[in-house]
Amino acid sequence: MFGDIFNAQFVASSIRVAIPLALAGLGGVFSERSGVINIGLEGIMLTGAFTAVAVTNFTQNPWVGVLAAIFVGILLGLIHAVTCITFKANQIVSGVAINLFASGITVFFCWLLFNETQIMAKSNLPIWGLPLPNIGEGSTFVRNIIVMFAHHSPLVYLTIVIFILAHLILFKTPFGLRLRSVGEYPQAADTMGVNIIKMRYMAVMTSGALAGLAGSFLSLEQAHFFVKEMSGGRGFIALAAMIFGKWTPLGTAGAALLFGVGEALAMRLQGVLVIPVQFINMIPYLLAIFVLVSAIGRATPPAADGIPYEKEIG
């Protein structure tokens, strides 16, 4: 039984499940490092998921669908930025409003364009990587390695590239230093000539783009359909991953993988154990609470996280 659950397929599905969490979590990293809390990630993911499927079905090109999801994510990020940065409104409230908006607008357009609340994706991205050898041909070891690491959606490889880039940008470039300083001590950054407003806008819109991409992966690559409320709290689990990862890209990726293992395990356990499926469905959420509680005392948010910037005058 043990071998039935923990095999190469399990590793591969853990990675796949972790991708949207990691991308949205990285969005959270950018936003909160600049000092803006973005709990609208959940809604942006949902809207991205819908947009990806809808645009793919209209254009027959999944790549256009992915780009559209990113674009819509940036737009919603822009709304959050205008509300929180320009109008200095409460960031949690704005995020909640974006989530409400997303729940409504996705189903609204589902009815309007497709006349149903679940739409199948008519086309998917091609699998990139090495071809899978048939069972029995070649060594099992090579086959397992390919299953685990070299037979995925292009977005999986893209995510890895994005994470390496994000790490380099945040910690090895002057831009990253400025971004982090804006979230830690905006007054000092302002004195040094950093444009706080511009930096925060860029960060929040980046987080929107990443959450939109995460949503497109969820619908196009993982589920192959869109259904209302399909994000299922993943935007918030992504925030838990961000906190557990101490607001760093690599830490967030690690935490997202942990959640990926949890969710993949939950999927595997269905039908294997006698525990009712409803309890297995709770695993990712219980894991998130457990992770958050255990991160306390070890994870400190950026000092100016959640505080609108008021320029001192006179």
Next chain:
Amino acid sequence: MKSIKKFDYYVLLEKITPLIAVICGLLVGAIVIILIGENPVFVYKTLFSYAIGNRDGWGNVLFRATPLIFTGLAVAFAFRCGLFNIGGEGQVYIGSFLAAWVGFTFTNFPAFILIPLCILAAACGGALWAAVPGILKAKMGVHEVIITIMMNWIAASLSFYLALVYKAPATEAMIAAGVKQMIPHTKEIAQAARLPRLYTILNSINIDFPAHNQVNVSFFIAIGVAILAYYILWKTNLGYEIRAVGYNPLAAEYGGISVAKNIVLAMIISGAFAGLVGTNEVMGYKYRWRQEILSGLGFNGIAVALLGKNHPLGVVLAAILFGILNYGGAIVNIYTKGRIPRELIMVLQAVIVIFVVISDEVVKRLIRQRRKVV
């Protein structure tokens, strides 16, 4: 004199920001309606005339407003303590389920015991579910936002499981037709646990009111809870302490108020308010627990609380407005044969929330500038 007059004008403006937000929201809605090729004047006329043009409409509006008053009060109460209880959804699930459980378990109790017992169960279920994030926040400093959301999903799974455990037996008609129950719901609650519909009362005093209208006594419970929330917040020591923690936790702690204790208490009371949704949905409407009838109430409660400026009276008014939009939206959906999906109302509500927070901030800034000038 002139400056004083202007100052008053801005204070008035601050009071009516929700109204401005609603108008802006309706304007955005009108643009959306035009974009999908319909006539906004016709849509809004249909929406409002059916919702508030006659007694039946009002009954439906109040029926839809009732659960929103409960969840709106829940969010507003926690917010007064500086907490975001966005887990109303889960608290509603658990509270309603417990009310149903008491209702179908103690079937031989008389109504005067069973009804209070069911109400108490609803409140306790919600309170219990909200206590967890409250304690985690108070003792360990874990942010309540993510925990309450996670608790929502756990509650959804748990109550779904419990609904299967206490599943209603299939009726003979269903067995004969070979239909399987798709959405599991529990057994029916006892007759003695049911809250009377308003039409029974209104008809007995010779007021004409349609019998199919679902508005029930739970509406008065909601109004009672709104008064209770006002009383606790502004007339008791506990309310004073809760608001002090909300204004400035450090100052409150320095003044000898236990921040941790008040956070837990505020969450428990908030959760109890949300759990009381069960009185409307279970005791007054479906007479059993069923998952689908409840979705979205917790989140709409946030919008209601914001629109009502976290004041009990404002919450009641905002809930009634949302009741009008929800019921009218459903009617419009039917009248336009689905050309205007009812989710338009959800979009409208989100837009209103964004406008409320923006106009609040803008007016606050205007007042601050005004004060500096004066």
